[in-house]
Amino acid sequence: MKNNKLGFSTRAIHAGTNPDKETGAVITPIYATSTYIQDTPGQHRGYEYSRTGNPTRSRLEDKLADLEGGRFGTAYASGMASINTILNLLSAGDHVITGTDVYGGTHRIFTQVFEQYNLEFTFVDTTDHSRVNKSFRPETKLLWIESPTNPLLQINDIAGLAEIAYENDALLAVDNTFATPYLQRPLEMGADIVSHSLTKYLGGHSDAVGGALVTDDEELGERLAFYQNSVGATPGPHESFLFLRGIKTLPVRMDKHCRNAGEITDWLDEHPLVKRVYYPGLKSHPGHELASKQMAGFGGMVSFELDASLEATAKMCSSTRIFLLAESLGGIESLIEQPATMTHASIPREERLAAGLNDGLVRLSVGIEDHEDLIQDLDQAISAAVE
Numbered sequence: 001m002k003n004n005k006l007g008f009s010t011r012a013i014h015a016g017t018n019p020d021k022e023t024g025a026v027i028t029p030i031y032a033t034s035t036y037i038q039d040t041p042g043q044h045r046g047y048e049y050s051r052t053g054n055p056t057r058s059r060l061e062d063k064l065a066d067l068e069g070g071r072f073g074t075a076y077a078s079g080m081a082s083i084n085t086i087l088n089l090l091s092a093g094d095h096v097i098t099g100t101d102v103y104g105g106t107h108r109i110f111t112q113v114f115e116q117y118n119l120e121f122t123f124v125d126t127t128d129h130s131r132v133n134k135s136f137r138p139e140t141k142l143l144w145i146e147s148p149t150n151p152l153l154q155i156n157d158i159a160g161l162a163e164i165a166y167e168n169d170a171l172l173a174v175d176n177t178f179a180t181p182y183l184q185r186p187l188e189m190g191a192d193i194v195s196h197s198l199t200k201y202l203g204g205h206s207d208a209v210g211g212a213l214v215t216d217d218e219e220l221g222e223r224l225a226f227y228q229n230s231v232g233a234t235p236g237p238h239e240s241f242l243f244l245r246g247i248k249t250l251p252v253r254m255d256k257h258c259r260n261a262g263e264i265t266d267w268l269d270e271h272p273l274v275k276r277v278y279y280p281g282l283k284s285h286p287g288h289e290l291a292s293k294q295m296a297g298f299g300g301m302v303s304f305e306l307d308a309s310l311e312a313t314a315k316m317c318s319s320t321r322i323f324l325l326a327e328s329l330g331g332i333e334s335l336i337e338q339p340a341t342m343t344h345a346s347i348p349r350e351e352r353l354a355a356g357l358n359d360g361l362v363r364l365s366v367g368i369e370d371h372e373d374l375i376q377d378l379d380q381a382i383s384a385a386v387e
């Protein structure tokens, strides 16, 4: 089923997935097969080898493409494998502009993997368009952004940056992991490629690792599929099945993530020991207006700065009973982490502080439990830490 006139929730359930032709199975089967019979040599029925294509994975790729509003989807073994595939489009000597507040793994693959192949990366504050404009060179081929960013939840103007990239003959790629296509569709705002870690909200249940790319450009779609097959970092049919299942409930989960995050930020904002709350849904957030324009909701990620030392903040993060102390995000269960000692610990302290990642910073992935319980849990953890 493919009909863009249907609503997002209907498409989340039905797009790309028709009942199985042979058996009538309503749910896409897990096609656990590596190879496919050919009728005569070279005459196959659409599938020849499962690295190249697998029916369970194809259904996932079609569903994701439909939801992002593009025609060409490719799925990967992880979000990092999807990012790697975008970089496969570039050649030695090419230049990439990206944000200062990008996902740590993205920073690592740029600087520690691809710089050795003579790709160059410039990190700038992508909310400052004149800085972005000045960073372009003749050899700039790619502008890479996230929105909201991690962990300070800055909002990037996707349509504005798409225009800048277009004027400079560069591609705009958007990592849409934090927002998901339910809240934000970068292709509709002019982006060329959308990247996802399916591990997070799209899977939604913290039980599988995967990634995906979507584009509406046929030539790009073909090149991405070429690298997907050539490199071979593809998800298996079991993971593809889990992502198909997760995506069907994305709209109801995201609504609850957003509602819970809103309740929690309103409460944190009033708390005497909380210095600052980072959430695009707050009117005081510098990206609030832009987020209201380009997103259908503000998401489930919340950061805040506790008026406390590194040690007291670490104690707070260890004192929650419902929020689980763990990296990652986007699952139904709430998680808490301290960027300074966990996700962003590899950044030297001076550099980390300069980027606004203070010792008291706490990042929450707000789950879909009862918000009253989550607030009570944070309240007792903050009290326990400052006693």
Ligand SMILES: *Cc1c(COP(=O)(O)O)cnc(C)c1O
Binding pocket: 078, 079, 080, 081, 103, 105, 106, 146, 150, 175, 177, 178, 196, 197, 198, 199, 200, 209, 210, 211
């Ligand atoms: C987790 C994440 C990634 C990497 O995805 P994996 O599935 O862990 O490889 C990339 N970008 C963002 C924004 C992420 O949160």
